[in-house]
Amino acid sequence: MGLPKVERKSETVELPGGSSVDVRGLSRGEALELRELADAEGIGALEARMIAYATDTPAAEAAEWHRSAPSAVVDALVSAIARASGLDGELGKGTDGS
Numbered sequence: 001m002g003l004p005k006v007e008r009k010s011e012t013v014e015l016p017g018g019s020s021v022d023v024r025g026l027s028r029g030e031a032l033e034l035r036e037l038a039d040a041e042g043i044g045a046l047e048a049r050m051i052a053y054a055t056d057t058p059a060a061e062a063a064e065w066h067r068s069a070p071s072a073v074v075d076a077l078v079s080a081i082a083r084a085s086g087l088d089g090e091l092g093k094g095t096d097g098s
Contacts, residue, residue, distance in 0.1 A: 013080040016072045023054040023077070025084040047078050054081040 008025040015021065026034070030053045038046035044066070051074075052062035066074060082088050 009084045009086075011080070011084055013077060015076050016070070021055060021077065023081050023084055024056075025086065026050065026053055026081065031085060031087055047074065050078060050081055054084070 008027065010022065010024040012020050012022050034046050034050055034053075037049055048063040048066040049059060051057065051066055052059045055062065057065075079088075
């Protein structure tokens with residue numbers, strides 16, 4: 001008996017300013033990598049990589065977008081990805097839970 005196939009949630013997110021983007025929920029492995037990345041490089045690196053994973057965008061492109069997009073747009077996208085991943089309030093915490 002094998003493990004069940006689990007579909008990750010996906011949705012289209014309407015962003016401030018009228019644009020939209022398709023996102024998917026993160027896998028457990030991706031979420032754990034993001035926590036380690038936040039501990040090592042900070043929340044900005046976590047958000048940029050999160051966007052790359054959830055939108056299937058190359059990491060460098062996602063990082064550049066993250067640096068240049070308005071804060072409200074980034075916040076809306078990151079929040080939507082966390083919701084789709086079932087991680088509301090969890091990703092900003094370090095591996096020690098703080």
